[in-house]
Amino acid sequence: MYYILMIEKQRRKMAEGNLTSMLEFILLGFSDLPNLREFLFAIFLVSYMSILIGNGLIILITKVDAGLQTPMYFFLGNFSFLEICYTSVTLPRMLTNLWTKKRNISFLGCSLQLCFLLILGNSECFLLGAMAYDRYVAICKPLYYPVIMNQKMCLQLLIGSWITGIPVQIALTYQIFSLPFCGSNKLNHIFCDIPPLLRLACGDTSKNEFSVYADAVLFAMVPFLLIVGSYVKIIVTILKLPSGTGRYKAFSTCSSHLIVVGLFYGSGIITYLRPKSSSSAGTDKVFSLFYSIVTPVFNPLIYSLRNKDVIAALRNLLTK
Template identity: 75%
Template sequence: MAGENHTDIKEFILLGFSDVPNLRELLFGIFVIIYMSILKGNGLIIIITKSDPALQTPMYFFLGNFSFLEICYTSVTLPRMLVNLWTQRGNISLSTCAIQLGFFLILGGTECFLLAVMAYDRYVAICRPLYYPLIMNYKMCVQLVIGSWISASLVQAALTYEIFSLPFCGSNKLNHVFCDAPPLVKLTCGDSLFNEFPVYANAVLFGMFPFLLIFISYIKIIKTIMKLPSATGRSKAFSTCSSHLIVVGLFFGSAIITYLLPKSRESGGREKVLSLFYTTVTPLFNPLIYSLRNKDVIMAVKKLLSKWIGLFSK
């Protein structure tokens, strides 16, 4: 490829928040609080869904797995970002960058599929309630979760290999807060459209396809709910779905904009903000959304806190 300035890049420099050096300490403090809150909030959801007998249902089984995913998903990016903020150095080796991207994509893809699985669970519960115990048995729930992990792992590992098989040109400065596919592809040589195609195809598979399944599920759910004769029944059915819909909107909204909208060389600032939104805001609000809008979760949290207080007071 004559004319291209090929370089043997050994490491990247994550620019992160280098454009606002005066806010470094403030941002470090904010992200530490956010990370601790994510660990505590989602960790609490995992504990109550495993320990409370009232929450031993498929919906809460998926919620516990989703919270575990949120912790892992955030832990791939936030700790490294905090180190970079503290040291004011964004150097990351090529291999470390590849590992971070691989885990980030695998966890993100699994999360997309799991959100679709959770929508299917709500569809069966509301549209086919008599068959719910038969369809959504424990074996099926485990298979759906494992299937989400395996599918995402195989495809996203292949995409990571594909991206890092491309030659990189010129600058090794990555205008992002972590190693993500869109900013990495911007640094590759050759036809940008050809290089970006696998990223767009992956976004369609793990973004638009699960989102379409969720959309279809909720169209059928809403139709079924509207046919219910009781206003109380309709309200209760809507309340069981509203939390999931909010999380879907937050996660898929920012992720689809990041991966599917046309990119430009100057769109790095927008991508950074949006990536922080679906990697920190959604995991942060996930426990709040599910606990504040769910009486069963609130009761389970109260019982757990009472038990802990009783143990510490002895």
């Protein structure tokens, strides 16, 4: 509620200062492809249903299957829930815009969408880091695994992943929407995101761009470096194992997580950390689709097809 009042106060202040007060933005999305509107709607609808069903099944089996009551699957279930939340911030509105051909989004609605995207994206980075730490302890310190990764530690890592950075993301969103937006209100993107918003802003946005880079380094790159550090130690430990079977089993427990990390961070880094001179609306849309839709669609498949325990749990669930 406080955040909403801040945004409204800033909007009124902009209007009183003879600056253009944006009441709403127009999300252009795929308006340049009118003949593909029905096709895109079908693709996004199928993708959203796949995300809900696939991640929902992961959540269900990690709750009801006795063989999956371990820290690794505890984090996996929460990661799937986070994926559902993340895509639900953008996909329903994208589907509505395609169906109704109405692309407008209010100033407040746009700010809330961006705020939730930043918070959930931040949580995803830290949760991926927590999952990497879990694999590090399981492989590098197997004798101490039950002691270190106890229920209290798992809950602390989960809560920390969800709440760490929330004040900073709210402050960053407020900073972005405190900018004066002059002239066109057409946002050449599929949802409210930082790069297209900065393109519409008037005046010098260098301070805002620095804040975005600092935020990305602190809340995305730091967890990424922790993940890399964990896997360096994991690989060194695995290579020391005398048994080839043991090395294969250890690698197989980490491969799914590594693929998901690569997909999520690869598209995110290209979108937010590449030079402004090389960015364009078209490529921004493609990479945004990748980390907001494609990755959540494939995550359940990656974890289920490469994990015998998950496959067995799914078979038991379907049999029942």
